[in-house]
Amino acid sequence: MTRFHSGRKVTHKFGAVRTERDGIKFDSKAEGDYYDLLKQQQAAGQLVGFTRQPTFHLPGGTRYVSDFLCFWADGRVDTRDVKGVETEGFTIKWREVQSAYPWMTFLKVKRSGKGWKEEA
Template sequence: MSNRGLRYNRIEDMPQGMQQLVHKAGQAAPARGPADHQPRAPVEKRPKYGNVITTVDGIRFDSKREARYYEQLKLRQQAGEVHFWLRQVPIHLPGGTRYVLDFLVFLRDGHVDFVDVKGRETKEFRIKKREVEHHYPIKVLLA
């Protein structure tokens, strides 16, 4: 974005027509200089669904719920129920779209759980879940 604009330090620096407009309005234009221009502080972007980004064990999670599910997986692993898991696993769909699973959980009994952690089911989630289950022989679990 260009930093060009109509800024004058004094009314006398303005073109004649602009000076007349300022005088007609009955007020002088405030002097603007480099000290008057202060950059805005960066505004932190709010998450779309009000989720709180959380860090556990140095890993960044998109929500508290996702972080809690991770902690449950660790406990299930210690108990011997879960062998291991993968996070943020992309599933490529026709048309160039992709669906990212929150967790791919490998259980000790040989089963694999495809898990998405959601606070609420969104329309986009339902559509992509249906598409994934149509194209692949899997069932996405909502946690």
């Protein structure tokens, strides 16, 4: 996506295209598409509900912000991050949040063909 900052043309370094769904702005088209999928799963009764951008506080005063916190009809609760490119900073925080919150299930979600692939 091309943006303008102080009169300069700025492009996202990973090529992510900001998008909007239901008046909500998402950092990438993939994240917006996954939001659509979660809404479909909620309408089908598989998902009780979900919230966006839950924050997890980490040692050292840092924080990890996930894309979605999901509450499933079968009682599961997990957090999901829609990923395209994994940066070194993400990888470090990913390990830290899993260590700090061992009772929570953290999943990375990536496009896989026409569907999605979940990774722990």
